[in-house]
Amino acid sequence: MKKRYNQITSINPKVGRNINRSIILNAIREKQPISRTKISKITGLNKSTVSNIVTSLLDEELVHEEVSRNNEIGRNPLDLSIKRERNYVGAIYVDSLLTTLAIVDIDGTVLDKRSIKTESANPGAFIPSCLDSLKQMLRENQSRPLKNIGVTVAGIVDSGHSRVVYSSNLGWQDLDIGTIVQEHSPEVELLTIENDAKASALAELILGKHRVPSSSFIFLSIGRGIGAGIVVDNHILSGSSHAAGEYGHMTLVEGGEPCSCGNRGCWEVYACDRATVRYYTALATHPNGSPGIEELADRALGGDQSAVAAFRKSAEYIGLGIASIIRTIDPQNIVIGGSVVKVWNIIYPVIMETVERRGFLGKQRNTVVLATSLTDSPPLLGAAALSIRRIFTDYRITL
Amino acid sequence: MKKRYNQITSINPKVGRNINRSIILNAIREKQPISRTKISKITGLNKSTVSNIVTSLLDEELVHEEVSRNNEIGRNPLDLSIKRERNYVGAIYVDSLLTTLAIVDIDGTVLDKRSIKTESANPGAFIPSCLDSLKQMLRENQSRPLKNIGVTVAGIVDSGHSRVVYSSNLGWQDLDIGTIVQEHSPEVELLTIENDAKASALAELILGKHRVPSSSFIFLSIGRGIGAGIVVDNHILSGSSHAAGEYGHMTLVEGGEPCSCGNRGCWEVYACDRATVRYYTALATHPNGSPGIEELADRALGGDQSAVAAFRKSAEYIGLGIASIIRTIDPQNIVIGGSVVKVWNIIYPVIMETVERRGFLGKQRNTVVLATSLTDSPPLLGAAALSIRRIFTDYRITL
DNA sequence: ATTAATTTGTTGGATCACCAAACTAATTAC
DNA sequence: GTAATTAGTTTGGTGATCCAACAAATTAAT
Numbered sequence: 038m039k040k041r042y043n044q045i046t047s048i049n050p051k052v053g054r055n056i057n058r059s060i061i062l063n064a065i066r067e068k069q070p071i072s073r074t075k076i077s078k079i080t081g082l083n084k085s086t087v088s089n090i091v092t093s094l095l096d097e098e099l100v101h102e103e104v105s106r107n108n109e110i111g112r113n114p115l116d117l118s119i120k121r122e123r124n125y126v127g128a129i130y131v132d133s134l135l136t137t138l139a140i141v142d143i144d145g146t147v148l149d150k151r152s153i154k155t156e157s158a159n160p161g162a163f164i165p166s167c168l169d170s171l172k173q174m175l176r177e178n179q180s181r182p183l184k185n186i187g188v189t190v191a192g193i194v195d196s197g198h199s200r201v202v203y204s205s206n207l208g209w210q211d212l213d214i215g216t217i218v219q220e221h222s223p224e225v226e227l228l229t230i231e232n233d234a235k236a237s238a239l240a241e242l243i244l245g246k247h248r249v250p251s252s253s254f255i256f257l258s259i260g261r262g263i264g265a266g267i268v269v270d271n272h273i274l275s276g277s278s279h280a281a282g283e284y285g286h287m288t289l290v291e292g293g294e295p296c297s298c299g300n301r302g303c304w305e306v307y308a309c310d311r312a313t314v315r316y317y318t319a320l321a322t323h324p325n326g327s328p329g330i331e332e333l334a335d336r337a338l339g340g341d342q343s344a345v346a347a348f349r350k351s352a353e354y355i356g357l358g359i360a361s362i363i364r365t366i367d368p369q370n371i372v373i374g375g376s377v378v379k380v381w382n383i384i385y386p387v388i389m390e391t392v393e394r395r396g397f398l399g400k401q402r403n404t405v406v407l408a409t410s411l412t413d414s415p416p417l418l419g420a421a422a423l424s425i426r427r428i429f430t431d432y433r434i435t436l
Numbered sequence: 437m438k439k440r441y442n443q444i445t446s447i448n449p450k451v452g453r454n455i456n457r458s459i460i461l462n463a464i465r466e467k468q469p470i471s472r473t474k475i476s477k478i479t480g481l482n483k484s485t486v487s488n489i490v491t492s493l494l495d496e497e498l499v500h501e502e503v504s505r506n507n508e509i510g511r512n513p514l515d516l517s518i519k520r521e522r523n524y525v526g527a528i529y530v531d532s533l534l535t536t537l538a539i540v541d542i543d544g545t546v547l548d549k550r551s552i553k554t555e556s557a558n559p560g561a562f563i564p565s566c567l568d569s570l571k572q573m574l575r576e577n578q579s580r581p582l583k584n585i586g587v588t589v590a591g592i593v594d595s596g597h598s599r600v601v602y603s604s605n606l607g608w609q610d611l612d613i614g615t616i617v618q619e620h621s622p623e624v625e626l627l628t629i630e631n632d633a634k635a636s637a638l639a640e641l642i643l644g645k646h647r648v649p650s651s652s653f654i655f656l657s658i659g660r661g662i663g664a665g666i667v668v669d670n671h672i673l674s675g676s677s678h679a680a681g682e683y684g685h686m687t688l689v690e691g692g693e694p695c696s697c698g699n700r701g702c703w704e705v706y707a708c709d710r711a712t713v714r715y716y717t718a719l720a721t722h723p724n725g726s727p728g729i730e731e732l733a734d735r736a737l738g739g740d741q742s743a744v745a746a747f748r749k750s751a752e753y754i755g756l757g758i759a760s761i762i763r764t765i766d767p768q769n770i771v772i773g774g775s776v777v778k779v780w781n782i783i784y785p786v787i788m789e790t791v792e793r794r795g796f797l798g799k800q801r802n803t804v805v806l807a808t809s810l811t812d813s814p815p816l817l818g819a820a821a822l823s824i825r826r827i828f829t830d831y832r833i834t835l
Numbered sequence: 836a837t838t839a840a841t842t843t844g845t846t847g848g849a850t851c852a853c854c855a856a857a858c859t860a861a862t863t864a865c
Numbered sequence: 866g867t868a869a870t871t872a873g874t875t876t877g878g879t880g881a882t883c884c885a886a887c888a889a890a891t892t893a894a895t
Binding site for chain 1: 692
Binding site: 836837838839840841842843844845846847848849850851852853854855856857858859860861862863864865 | 866867868869870871872873874875876877878879880881882883884885886887888889890891892893894895
């Protein structure tokens with residue numbers, strides 16, 4: 038297990054070949070179906086080189102070939118696309134109450150999914166039980182054992198050492214997930230663990246239907262708090278303490294409302310799900326107890342004006358924070374994930390009104406705010422994306 | 437003119453060679469003096485390959501060779517270092533009142549420097565007059581014509597098109613500096629123009645004496661406002677509208693003091709030089725008019741308690757903003773440049789006290805706050821660094 | 836002084852990957 | 866049926882890196 042990234046510090050023919058292989062494989066993933074000739078044109082590699090590398094990709098069963106009929110003059114191209122069968126990955130998203138397990142193909146399609154109760158108090162027993170559940174699912178689907186598994190949790194994760202540094206949700210601290218998995222399931226060749234928002238950003242990048250929205254964007258995960266994955270030039274910003282993207286605790290109102298982190302005026306105090314519920318109970322004449330965010334979204338969609346107003350108030354603060362992000366990072370896109378996406382039509386106009394009033398400083402800005410394009414839970418697809426990325430690109434350029 | 441970056445989209449032997457050349461050249465710059473064998477060890481390239489490439493670098497007169505005596509067993513190594521003679525670059529920093537011109541060697545040493553009054557109202561005449569002054573300086577130093585010139589201005593700059601998008605300081609909008617230079621001085625092969633804070637960050641990265649502080653840090657330029665250069669994995673974050681790093685307009689106090697940008701509670705309202713002066717005039721019993729920030733720094737160093745208190749108040753807000761940066765970007769370092777560096781001993785304890793109280797959320801964080809290590813004005817060295825970087829690395833990996 | 840040991844840097848042949856151009860294959864248009 | 870066009874393969878050439886042997890320079894021991 039624990040195949041580490043190939044850290045590239047210089048180029049030799051083999052490394053160059055591997056990089057080109059990855060470039061071609063990613064081109065196929067992004068533009069599929071695509072012909073060898075087109076790949077040659079967009080990469081600048083010679084046709085013969087492309088053919089040569091594609092032959093190995095076909096041998097590795099990562100790519101699939103099919104004759105195409107395009108009714109144009111000349112010989113028909115051979116369409117290349119990603120081979121989805123035989124390359125499944127395991128995905129585990131550990132949330133505070135429920136843990137979701139899934140088997141996902143390398144194109145991001147969820148083949149099977151189930152949830153179990155999270156038993157975070159005893160991770161040494163809980164993690165193995167997740168792996169056993171995955172194996173059970175595999176047997177039912179008659180698939181080969183999984184060689185790649187991705188795990189996502191809310192909290193600070195040292196991905197390079199497969200360790201959870203700190204997770205307040207789960208009460209974990211310095212937990213070496215890698216060793217637990219290795220001892221229980223030595224057949225797993227690659228385990229990757231990452232923060233949920235960072236992994237969601239990765240999923241949006243490589244599996245999202247915004248069709249490569251851009252090479253630099255910010256994925257905002259709005260839920261219990263506000264976390265973010267920052268993507269710069271196709272790389273996730275990890276942070277020197279593995280803690281980049283903790284946008285929820287950006288100070289928005291110095292001296293404002295107290296936050297669970299001990300400070301005051303943090304963004305998430307004003308804009309996360311709990312804030313919306315708080316706004317609702319303060320506004321509604323008959324709040325019917327304290328509804329969950331999903332229930333609240335349903336009420337808003339059903340026409341409950343207090344629920345709508347609560348979401349609009351949150352949206353205004355979401356917009357304020359986004360304006361700060363735009364001014365400081367100036368990303369191409371901001372992609373939002375979380376329950377609020379359910380009421381996108383209600384919140385989007387409010388967010389944009391605030392952003393346009395506050396974020397652009399009168400000058401032209403290009404940042405586009407979007408709802409996530411992922412069709413399943415972003416943190417779950419994020420867990421899958423961690424493994425999928427490694428299949429497509431198994432090195433990291435340091436230079 | 438206008439040599440654009442080589443955008444690398446795939447690897448072939450020539451590109452690989454060029455990358456390795458750049459890796460070796462940068463290794464020499466960072467670790468000089470260094471032997472061929474050591475370069476081979478740190479890059480992973482074969483000794484013979486290193487020798488081969490070093491031979492071309494010696495031919496190009498970029499590198500200098502010298503026998504070393506290290507008194508160790510075995511043959512003495514040949515020390516390689518950057519050849520500073522014959523490779524000078526021009527640097528122009530256009531500030532709102534004064535423009536500084538300099539001739540700098542590729543190791544970052546300023547050979548000659550002078551200032552002229554900024555005539556921003558007529559850039560079509562002013563830019564050429566800057567170039568003429570540089571040529572005059574060259575004649576006095578009996579140097580060859582400059583092939584590389586870097587320009588820095590405060591404002592939003594489209595570096596790829598050598599254009600100033602917007603500069604409120606200079607009143608420039610959509611100004612094509614590249615064309616002006618090309619028409620006046622066609623012998624200039626490469627003109628690079630960049631925002632002052634971003635270029636300062638670059639200077640700190642490649643010329644700073646923190647000896648490569650890290651590959652990801654934020655350079656905070658505190659002056660009339662607060663600008664920043666964000667360095668991630670040795671690259672400057674440019675932003676989708678070329679406007680990344682406008683940290684001065686990050687909202688810190690929603691609904692707070694009005695800012696010139698039209699919003700309220702922006703960070704720079706509380707923490708820039710004007711704020712410090714404001715604090716001082718409010719505190720001092722005999723403010724002696726409204727002193728400039730340099731004068732104020734002198735008074736603080738001279739024991740003026742009102743000046744000290746003003747800087748400490750600003751420092752507290754600087755710390756607050758830094759805490760937000762740490763929580764959101766989690767950089768390895770934050771490097772501060774500007775007049776406040778003069779009173780570093782006064783402000784540093786206050787900044788750190790605030791940062792530690794607010795930025796680390798009780799968990800271990802590694803971010804280190806430092807004063808700039810640059811021995812000359814960061815935006816001026818930044819202008820030089822723009823050209824120097826291109827000499828050392830003339831491609832950009834896109835992948 | 837001579838020899839052994841050690842380290843630096845060079846040389847020459849082998850290998851590997853990409854490229855260019857010619858070639859085969861398949862399809863449409865006339 | 867032939868020409869034109871586009872897709873993909875084959876073949877030989879080039880160029881860069883690697884490997885291993887070697888030469889050069891220095892210290893330590895005999």
